[in-house]
Amino acid sequence: MALQQRIRYRQAHAPGATFLTYTPNGKKLITAGVDNFCRIFSTGSDDEPVTVDDVQENNTAIVAGAGFFIAGSEDGTVSKYSLENNKFEEILVRTSLPVRDVALSPDGNWIAVASEEIAVKVVNTKDMTQIQILNEQTRAIKHVSFDSSGTRLALSCTDGNIYVYSLGSGEPDMIKKVDGMIKSLESNAEASSKVLWHPDGRAFATPTASREIQVMSLSDWERQRSFKTSHSQDITAAAWSPNGALLATTSSDLSLCLWDAKTQKLLKKYDDMKATILAMAWHPTENILSYTNNDGELYIHTDIVPAEHASLLQKSVQPAPFFHDPAEGRAGIAANQLANGTKHVLPERRARAGTPDSLDDLLGSDVMDDDDAGDLADFVVDDDGAGYAPAINGHGKRTNGHLPALQSPKGKRRAYGSSFQPEIHEGFQPGSTPWRGNRRYLCVNLTGWVWTQSQESSHHSITVEFHDTENHRRFHFTDPFKYDKACLNENGTLFSCQPSSGSPAMIYYRPHETWTTRTDWRTNLPAGETVTAIALSESYVVATTSANYVRIYTLFGLPIRVYRQKASPAVTCAAWRDYVLTIGNGPVGGDGMCQLLYTIENVKHDEIYQSEDIVALTPNSTLVSVFFSEEGDPYIYDSTGVLLTLMHWRTNGQARWVPMLDTALLSRLASGNKQESYWPVAVANHASGAPKFHCYILKGADKHPYWPQPVLSEFGFQIPLSSVSDKKAKDAAEDEMDLSDDDEDSAAIKKTVESQQSTLEQALILSSTLHTQLSSTLAHTRPTSHQRQALTNLEVDIDKTLLQLLAQECLAGEDRGMKALEIVTLMRDANGKMLDLANKVATRYGREVLGEKIRELEERRLVGLDEEEDV
Template sequence: MTSTAHTRLRGRPAHTQGPTYLSYTPDGTKLVTVGSNNTTRVYKTGFDGEPTNIDDCQEQNMAVDSTNEFFVTGAEDGTVSKYSLETMSFDKFLMRCSLPVRDVAISPDGIWCAVASDELVVKVVKTSDTSSVLYLREQLKPIKHISFDPSSKYLALSCTDGFVYVYSIEDSEPELVRKIDGLIRTVETDDEVSAKVTWHPDGRAFAAPTGTRDIQVMSTNDWGMQRIFSNGHTGDITALAWSPNGAMLASAGKDRKILIWETKTQSVIASYDYGNVMDLAWHPTKNLLSFTNSDGEVYIFNDFVPVEHAHLVRLNAQPAPFIHDPLSEISANVRHVNSNGTKHIPHRGTRRGSPDSLDDILGTDIMGDEDDFVVDDDGAGYALGVNGNGKRPNDLYDGGRASKRAAHSWEPQYHESFQPGSTPWRGNRKYLCLNLIGFVWTVDQDTHNTVTVEFYDNQNHRDFHFTDTFMYDKACLNDSGTLFSCPSDKDIAATIFYRPHETWTTRADWRTQLPKGEEVTAISLSDSFVTVTTTANYVRIYTLFGIPYRVYRQKSSPTVTCATWRDYVLTLGNGPVGADGNTKLLYTIQNIKRDEVCQSEDIVALPDGETVKSVFFSDNGDPCIYDSTGTLLTLLHWRIPSQAIWVPLLDTKLLSRLASGRKTETYFPVAVAENKFHCIILKGGDQYPYFPRPLLSEFDFQIPLTSNPKPEREDEDAPPDDADELKKLEGDYVLRSVLTAQEQDLIESTKSTHAQRTALARNEIEIDKTLLQMLAVECREGEERGMRALETVSLMRDRTGRMIEAAVKVAERYGRNLLGEKIREIGEERISGGMDED
């Protein structure tokens, strides 16, 4: 800790004794203070004379916020007043509450003013039109503090019940985005301690004082706990304020201390002795901080940051203190592709800032007007940075595609690499692998990681964990062993590590390094091989005991990911640019042991602008993808070159559980097994599963044929009508046809077993049974459906005539005699056709 010696400031008497609050105008030219008396004071920055007084205001003002043109105050009598800074006079009442106002906040764009009072409802009024009001009603107790994020789209409420409520106010009807427990303490509205959420200037995180007198940072990307500012105050915290560039955090406490923390290290760099501090405000550009106390005094502290740390004031925008910053991780792996096909290497010099600035982490200058580019880890909007004007940039990171809109040149968007079954860092934890065998997760302990491997079946495998000094960031798990990889670090190259579960000798772990400068983009593990794709566009194949088996360069680049099953390897890479400006995602499937290519650089069928979320083989060995539209697809006829097609097995948006519109959830893909989609259900806007260990859910396949599923539990006991029954049977028919085709491809391409051939015959019988049921529905519908009914029979696969006979009986049962004759003719043609073939 650096204890700074200085001449102690004398407080300026601003108001009568009592709570006092302040606010700088965004341009930094004025400082507004309010307090217990009926006078508001406006101080001119850099002028030591008397402030401008605005008299005859409301008394007992509890809050103030300002723009360059006006400021707003909230008083204990429930009034919210607007004052003009041009005329230095009262303008109008924005609102009247029935109970004391506790906080006011003007959105950074100046359009809205949020008001928290002892009422349960928080009101957000338009500053230009008092008749336009939004109401936030989800909280069960009064709100003590409110704060807008830098984009003016989100509002955080610190409730007296210890919850933080985050609302989106983009639309006319506010939406509760998140309810956060365990961050702030319970407080009373008139307590002097603070529970205020303070947004970091980059907009991706906020800080809040905790009940343990620490300051916790939380990410709005994934709502994970990030770095913590600890061991600073010995008394409850009363005020917080980020420096305008986010490089420092100032805090005041009941221990009569004002502390300056460095954001990057979360360490205290200066401490000052001032008591009863209630509010802090940094000047937007100068090394200046002002604060007020409960004695009605205001302090204007020039050269607040000590000389040895004053360079922090001059830095450009700095990133929020993440444990693992998604911006730096993304930018480290991104390869921008220019329109001429050459690599674009992000500039990492000292352009308009230091090497530690957010500009350099991103490889761009967000404070300038060249690109205004910031990467958004999950595309959720609220997780974006801000530009020099305090507004969101327009060029976003969208889904899995990295993009940058250059000022003078066009650049394509390409699919980023990913590891199937893994999650990004959330706080200090992440899942390295999630599948039906078990899961692998890691915890960042600063100097090392701790890796844990847990199995669902503990009878065959025992859980284990170990101290990880290599910092593994990818993993695969199967019944044979666990595969890890780590990025390069200083003089250590990227490394692959395989640990078998059991061997008949001493357990044969092995580790191998990649050539220097080459990084792992994805890894995969099968019963036969270890597969690694790299940034050099190499596909490296190893045996399970570490023998290099094959190395080749992937045609499509940059590489995206890989998946394996037995001797088959599927690789994904970026191909040519399509009409929408996105690269086409290409896949290749080959049998490594037989050195046969099944599909070469074929296109992954994706809608424009969509991405692949996961790729894996089913338990039957069929390739599957899950895309950003929530659709699960499988690859049909993939063993026959140039014959493969992507077939949808399930569109999760059409699940009946979502039909009522009351549920909002997404799904994290895990596996396809036993003809079911296994996944993790994500609620509350989450994009990835988190701890504690999530439960697996499974859904039956359902070919997307209609967009009108019935809600769950709606007239469950009521018999379905013919139309609904027919839709279900049609879906069953198409699905059984796909699964049968997959089974037939497997039998024709491998040494089939008797059980597999029997299963195929059974599937074909089930298809005919489904068609027979469809025939019955058509017959009930009337004679006009006769042609459709006859076509249903013609689709039957039976060549023995038994199903045809059954179809005739169904037609006669419903009095469709003419249809029965037509069906007999089909049967006779098939029998005669079979005899001719013989």
């Protein structure tokens, strides 16, 4: 009964998840829940709490500073409220997805916001325009936590990793990724993976998958003591006491435990909780622990620490529980010296160059005087004959007698220096995205999209949707195999999953419609083999694996090819009709990364067109996607935003990568005020017949599309010749010149001519490239009437553009005659009309000499044709 008298119970909010925070001075306790208000309780008072209205519903986190508090909610708003007038002040930041946690820096100047978006936003509480984005993590963040200095922020990610960032005066820098310490949890799970910074600032602790609290030191990132909590279910909340001497933990098993941080011994266990506790907070100065649960209730537990242990709360900040304190060195020498009153400070042990384990740098250190050096020499004397002090030679240096003999195999040279580790390009599935919250896209193309959702730890759910809803119906199914890759086309959908729980990796093909009963098929891979990437064409199913095998099946599951890929490890693959393109890691390039090598083969004819040729990437760039266009030409998109196509790929040794579009040079980015990137989807012909780059436009720091599904955008090809900003700078420089009226007219004409000429040059090289590409395709496939007409149109476009360029050169002046004649020589003139038109253009602009040269060229061509007829 006495214990119940020390617990003050309040129904703070409607039943549901409820959270709390103390103000820095501990005078007020603030709660937030599922309803649209917050409650402010005064410490030590039984009066009714103050209610703050105008609050969003379904609040998920709350923090308090000096004179204000901040709440985050599921509608994506993070709002600031005044504690002076208990009113709403402003919305600090909005997110497109639900907010899951907020953390306030110790000085109250910065608020870190974790939502179901991948990026974490750190916003200034006094000026919301000051914002930093942390986006090196791969999935959504569940918890955020500042250390006691406010310069480090820990993110507990739903992928089971902890990301620690340094928030100095410059750009945020990720200083450590800690894996294998926390459990992978969904962002809305009741279980906790929050980082608990110890008050002494040298360590943090987190709940683990084994329901323990593990401590990690920051100096060496080593795991230290752990609290064996013996909770029977996941830990939902934990908190250090203000001085770090005590730790409180709670779990879904409805128990609350109090621990001695120094000994990790259980001091008290309360196992009569009525609902799962979601948040706990110690009072800054008093023996009070307050907590809220998932039923809207608040408990203020006074005298939480039993009287026999209450003195622990009166101590100053206690050291974190280490196996060995990093400040004491490896053998605790510093601690012993301090206890004995000596003044020697041994520098931290480090790797030394030159002779093994030399003492020169110790004896010459600034922290020791001559007497200290003598004392150190006495310290290392082998006074007990144990043999730990090495022999000293005549120069005062240690001999190598204490080292084992170096042995190396015959015929091999001993390696010196650190070993070089090349950077391998990771395998990926084109058209897929990483997890974001509990959803991810497995495939996105012009046919439709496939996405998966993690429902529980036991299964996922798959949804397949189509752009053409008249011919295909959306379908949905439960996925117990947890497929992680997919391909989609007009014929069917292909899936693959990785090995799990003793089951091998599997490939699954599901056709959309057949003239007989639809026949799905599955096939297992050999044990231990994982799927790197899959591809689906109108004829074949392709899979590259961790064993560097390329496995090719028919659409009915009949295996017809299995061979080992030369370039390894495998990266990705793509397919179109009978053609298969595979990519793998090759030799190391100058930037330390493995060059990517590709192979293209015709499976039906068993013919290899390109074997282990280089994928042309710029240094330090990576491959983002690879796919075949609607016409069957290979395309790649790299991390710099450049789209390239492979020309002459059907001729062995003649293939080359040609840039078709550099998205960084798009005119929409010329102002510099727009921050966006582009996620490739496909290359397909537009209604006008010209091919277009289809993509999703991603705003801000986003790197992958998410829900709601973005609108598909398209851009015409534009081979990079010059940037928009370069032309603007040139125009601005000319505008600043002091010109007379005549000069101004002349400069204006010149500027117009140059602008038109640049446009025509762009059109010429693009039409020529597309013509070459289509000609190669028609030479190796059975052309359609539409393709033949497209080739004719391109030929006409090329000659028309050359004729317009000729007119521009004639307008520029007589001194441009040689270039004008060069343009004429490039005309195809299959029927002799183009040279006649070129002669008329020269005559129109009064270029008589040029007209003469064109007539001579026409006569030579006629003579050449006559000679061909005679032959």
